[in-house]
Amino acid sequence: MTSSSTTKLLLTRFETYLAGVFHPIPEERVAAGLIQSFYGWFFPFLRNAVICGFLQYLAEKSGSITLQAFAIVAYVALTAYCLSYVNMWAVTPFHFVKHRRLGRLLDGLVTLAVLLSLGYAVLAGTQFAIAEIARGHAEARGNAPRSPGP
Secondary structure (H helix, E strand, C coil): CCHHHHHHHHHHHHHHHHHHHCCCCHHHHHHHHHHHHHHHHHHHHHHHHHHHHHHHHHHHHHCCHHHHHHHHHHHHHHHHHHHHHHCCCCCCCCCCCCCHHHHHHHHHHHHHHHHHHHHHHHHHHHHHHHHHHHHHHHHHHHCCCCCCCC
């Protein structure tokens, strides 16, 4: 046997051994997928909220119209990002109504009411988070220890 074939044989045996040692649990794979999916959304949201808060802080401190415009655009983009997760479904509590047009109209009204409520919650929540980030940064800067002068 050559050195190359011996190495391949040992590697194959080791992979077979590892396949027997580590095996996934199907229920845990589903739970891990849900957790990873949530954090795959949460951390980009958190990063973007911090960026929006920092832009808002810079705009307030500098009084720059340009930075204020960037902060508003970033806030609108963050809100649209959040709403994209909400606007993926429809509520159909009146699916049993015999008259299809009436049922669709009522379903549409309920869906619109739910979306508007969730939209307001997203707007208020992101606005609150961004304001807290900007205020927290301002307070941290204001409470920073000063170096003693000569």
